[in-house]
Amino acid sequence: MRKLVYYIAVSLDGYIAGPGGEYDFYPGDDAYAAWMGQRFPETIPTHIRAMLGVQDAPNKTFDTVLMGRGTYEIDTAVTNPYAHLKQYVVSSTLEQADPAITLVRSDPIGLVRELKQQDGLDIYLCGGGKLAGELLPEIDQLIIKSYPVIAGAGIPMIDGDFQPTGFTPAERESFDCGVFVTWYSRK
Template identity: 35%
Template sequence: MRRIILFIAASLDGYIARPSGEVDWLFTDQDYGYTEFLASVDTVLMGRKTYEQVLTFGEFPYQEKQSYVFSRDPGFDASPHAETVRTDIKAFVETLRQSNGKDIWLVGGAALIYPFLKHELLDELILSVHPILLGSGIPLFSETDLTTPLQCLASHCYDSGLVQMKYQVLKRGG
């Protein structure tokens, strides 16, 4: 079965973007394992807001990957870059996990991360914590009513001060 991995960056105070959605504070001085990670996946999943933010960066960066964008907006269409998913997240992802392929990257954002945690669809979390306090913004975890145990698999502190942590997501209650 294919694994679903959340590979994401956050500020030290837990924000993935400024209130406007801007990510101008992200470190770009090093690769931080991104290229190796990107080669390990062949499918990307993201929410509509994340998709729209990605489009502001220029050329769609995941053209070589199977891309899915989750949206409840009946007027939204992610083509030509991605397939729009409006069906039940859990059913869609469970079917996707059974298909052949490499690992699957849950790109974000916060509103999409919650149902993946709620339905125990996330296998691994790779979090790059940037040494900056934004003070406000879009939180990494938009809802906090879940207790989700994690097991640390690795951590690395870069000279820039960025700390990258890799966790296995454990099943709740067992």
Template identity: 40%
Template sequence: MRKLKYHVACTVDGFIAHKDHTIEGFIPEGDHVTDYLESLKNDYDIVLMGRKTYEFGFQFGVTNPYPWTKQYVLSRTMETSPDPNVELVSENIIDFVRELKTGTGKDIYLCGGAYLATTLLTENLIDEIILKVNPVVFGSGIPLFSEAIKQTDLELIDSKIYKTGVILLTYRVKH
């Protein structure tokens, strides 16, 4: 059975972006980026993302952000996918993710966003939370989860500190 991993960059105070969806303040270069890109190619063969996360790439002209994987945008509001390599899932999202997890292959990368992460955690579908904690405090912005969620116990299963000050924390979600 595949694991669903919420693998996301955040600030020390738990934000994944500023309120305007920009990410200025995150460290864009260093060993943590190399490790992240390597993990994307080695650990995952499916990527799930919410509409806002997917649309974030549009400002850079990116409509096919992870071409080496099967990509899904889970959204109830998008009508069509602007790229033939990115499949839109707009109905029965929970059942769809459950079905993906029963398949064979590598793990599933949940790259965001906060609303989708909240929905999937609430349904006990996230198996691991991997945080790339950047040494910055935003004070406000888009949090890891879009709304209050039930208390969820985690077990730290790995950690790594980079020269840049980024800390990678890997937690197993205790269901």
């Protein structure tokens, strides 16, 4: 069965973006960027894949992406951010999306359960915090890119009801720029 995987960058204080959706404060270096392009090429948006040399890289882990409206609208000039994946945007307020994207107005848990039953690679939960909070019962794995920076305020990694959910660390990579990538499996 396919898994729902929340693959996300997070600050030391638990924010995935600043109050205005900023994410450019996360440090990195060439070695880390190369690793991401090699390990998870499909998580790189289509419009920057050529710049990073992964335009022809096959999908290795994910073939489907699920995102909330805020994540979808990070760059309003980009209306089809993951053209190399099957895309779903969960929003009850978005008027319309690019024709290549399936707009989901309600029941994201039902959608995820249906997607998990289909053949294919895993499902990439791209963001944001509110959607992750709503989908927490269905998240099978976390891949957290932890950056050595305090944001102070912003969009939390999980924004939802109090529901303690156990995960077990399974793997960890570290990089000279101070980033740790940790895989967690649901207990």
